[in-house]
Amino acid sequence: MITLRNISLPLSDFVLEVDVELSSQVTAIFGPSGAGKTSLLDLIAGLRHPRSAFIQLEERVLTDTARGVALPPRLREIGYVPQDLALFPHLPVGKNLLYGCKPAAARGSLFSYEHVAAVLEIGPLVRRSVTDLSGGEKQRVALARALLASPKLLLLDEPLASLDATLKAKIMGCLARVRDEFRVPMLYVSHDRREIQALCDEVVELERGRVQPRSHQQA
């Protein structure tokens, strides 16, 4: 359960104002470009400072401006795959993958390297340079890197936006496997209804920073 209450974040043209509770495993944040979707993910990850917000993940309060609570991003246990993926260009794939890997993610556990590598088929990529990867490979590596940090919530910002149709289908398959194998709650930002219907259980529609009345419904 993710609780987003009394969120208020001034953006350049409007104020992002959100007040929802999300209980599905995969929730889509849907809306046109510039609606505030990425800003909302940044806020949940602790990368932006809101004017006011109460953000709770399961039993943990991540942000509560009224009480002065603001967990730093490193303690939130949130995996974030941004739209530009932000793979560290100076590190090889293997070091990118292990950057956030917890020592406790022992062999055989859900978020172990072996399991994540098997699900996302990244084993052969480990020794390669990030700059040599194709778009789809980069996408899988970014997803694997986020999963290896054993997240309690996964934020995916338009993960299929820059891919062609063939790669989209392949990554959709990967995302479905991640959803089914890891059972981590996900917030999935997209402006493509077909992707949302294929992957998500619930939709929150944003427009100019506001949740639309017709949204917050089953996909």
Next chain:
Amino acid sequence: MSQEWQIVWFTAWVSALSTILILPAGLAAAWLLARHDWPGKSLVETLVTLPLVMPPVATGLILLKVLGRRGVLGGFFHDCCNLDIAFTWRAVLAAQAVMSFPLLVRSARTAFAEVNPRFEQIARTLGAGEWRVFFTITVPLAWRGIIGGMILAFARALGEFGATIMVAGNIPGQTTTLSLAIYESVGLGRDSTAFRLLGISVAMAFAAVWTGEWLMRKRRR
């Protein structure tokens, strides 16, 4: 070792040491200027840049007042550690450090500003603290600019003259650097010595810049 080679060796190691000594403060200042806004930032920016635009002799005079026996720092070190700074090799070090500091900061600041903050943010979401982010993401991605700044700082230190002569004087065997030795040789009409030292200066500056370019090319590959 001949006197000339002693001067070359002294200039080289003091310049290298001054570059190393300003590195932590220079990187910290560059990072703070590139990544944060705080009250008084423009004042710090101006102060950091000041030695670049002020006459070096004026900077040297300020250093002399601060580092002399009756100065704030010089007096402190003299009283507490029986250590003199002005007119010793330490004053050469201080003059070189102050004069080359702005070049390191400006170059590193540009390099830090060019690092996409998204990399640092994502590193934080992966559990990295600020120090780990700085040393594993920010510095490696800004490495070229930092190396460039270090080379500029080293080259500036090699050629330092005005501030050095004010605060350290030109004491043979103690504070004489290449620049001071060239000036002295010309003044005394020892043209062949002056040209020999000039050649060595050019070669050292060339070697420093070339090494920096080579390192950066190697990293780019």
